[in-house]
Amino acid sequence: MLKDWVISYMKKINRIIIILIILLIPIVLYSVYKISEYKEYNKNYNNKINYIIDYVKTNTSLSDDDILKMINNNELNHNLIDKYGYNISNIGIINNNVSYTKYFIIEISILLGTIILFMAFYLYDNYKKKKELDDIIKLIDNINHHNYDTQIDSMSEDELSILKSEIYKTTIMLRSIADNSIKDKENLKKGLEDISHQLKTPLTSIMINLDNILDNPNMDDTTRNSFVKKIKKETYNIKNLVTSLLKLSEFDVNTIEFIRKDIKVKELIDESIEKVSSLADLKNIKINIDCNKTDTLYCDKMWEVEAISNIIKNALEHSNIDSVIDIEYSDNKVYKKILIRNYGSTISEEDQKHLFERFYKGSNSNSDSVGIGLSLSRNIINMDNGNIYVESGNNKTEFIIKYFKKI
């Protein structure tokens, strides 16, 4: 900040210096000229007086003393020049014609030169200012056409440069607000479409089962019960869907407030596992944790647990029965890493590409799952300054989460 102020101050000084120099040159020249003119006139007068003295000395009998008195005489007793009808103001007793013209030309040249110099300076200044204004106009025009790729010329004059950079900042900000608001609306619209689409499936199933029950009052209890249970299942699916979708929508319109603290990584992992402990139990999967008790992560605990548990759930769903899941934490200068490894079917290349997309269901996913968990996880992890990717091959799959440290 101080450096910027010094630079702009120096630019102002530069300008003043240039103006001073432009002023100084003619002043100096003019002074030099005036001095030499004065000297020349002086010389002429002195020469003339010398001639007069010489003539007097040669042609009269005045003594040296008298001549000195004559030189120093200040009285005007006879005023011969006036008597002879000459105007003492106008007459050129001394022959200065040549010098006078020469000096007149020099004087006019200096004057004209200065004027031209000033005009040149002024025009140049104006030209530069106009060019900068044109630049600013072009800048705004570019931004309006979504071309943000412009350089601010920092070598130019100060006020306009500041103006330029402020306009740039403001315009970019306004543009991005406008763009975001359009994007938000589009996201909202798409979100609603997705929700409506996803809800229709379980609702259809419910309606079919209800119709079956109502249309067949003589249906036996076992069959009826099985239909009713199906309906119950579908309502649970709807409930889970609605909850997940709400969370995702909150992300879409950026209304979530993360409350971040330093949370122990072990605690995060333990709580995430707890959320899916029944599934792990069902498939008799042992979860190995490799992380020390003191490492922490700066994040919102509730959301991060949601994210990690979704990934562990995914890992569990794709694991073989009686297998293990490894969760490993490691740390280096650039990032903190959590790795979740499961053994089971390999995720195909195709699936890997789309795995984190909303509603994407891989080729061997549970038919009741809707495909939101991983998408939500990725959103949350991104918000906590991290990213997640998957590597899968040889019946082994690894989800890798990296939280980048602030440098």
Add this chain to the structure above:
Amino acid sequence: MILLVDDNKEILDGLSFSLKEAGYSVEEAFNINEAKEKYMDASIVILDITLPDGNGFDFYKNYLCDRNIPTIFLTANDSEVDIVKGLELGADDYMTKPFSTKELLVRIKKILMRKENNTVIKIKDIEYDIDKMKLTKNGEDIKLTSIELNILNLLFVSKGGIVRRDAILDKIWELTGNDVDDHTLTVYIKRLKDKIGSDIIINVKGLGYKLYEENK
């Protein structure tokens, strides 16, 4: 008496039915005005937060809090949950919609037990704390897996009645998203019995399971 306060008639009717089936006496209120007249004799209030004539939190603060009437809030979204937690009632005293009546019944039971300062159920030499979900035998913790614990919890929560096999299968589906076959269930129950050691789980042929009861 349990007081139900909700402005939705379907919910009120449904809950009322389940609670009465479970043996409780129930009063209904559609709004705060009605609730103001009926809460005095309530041992528990089930309170919806968004009511047509005011805010459930205010009603709680002004009428129920001082009288220490346990309240279960019915919340529609997370921010309301945060407010409930902020009221320092303890995280258990809210239910997010949608919820099942079974869950509500379990909550009610827990609250009533907590009120008596007795959340531990004793059978033979086994003690089970319904609130903390911990099983001890002769003072020592018995460690159960997640599913085993949930099955046991289901049995204790339904103490005095029979838990149908169906209900247990349902619960497992709720927890894991997976259907489990009948045989697997039998294996789970056997494992549970083995871990407990004492003979407290009784097989009711053709129906399900129940807990051992002293007075037969």
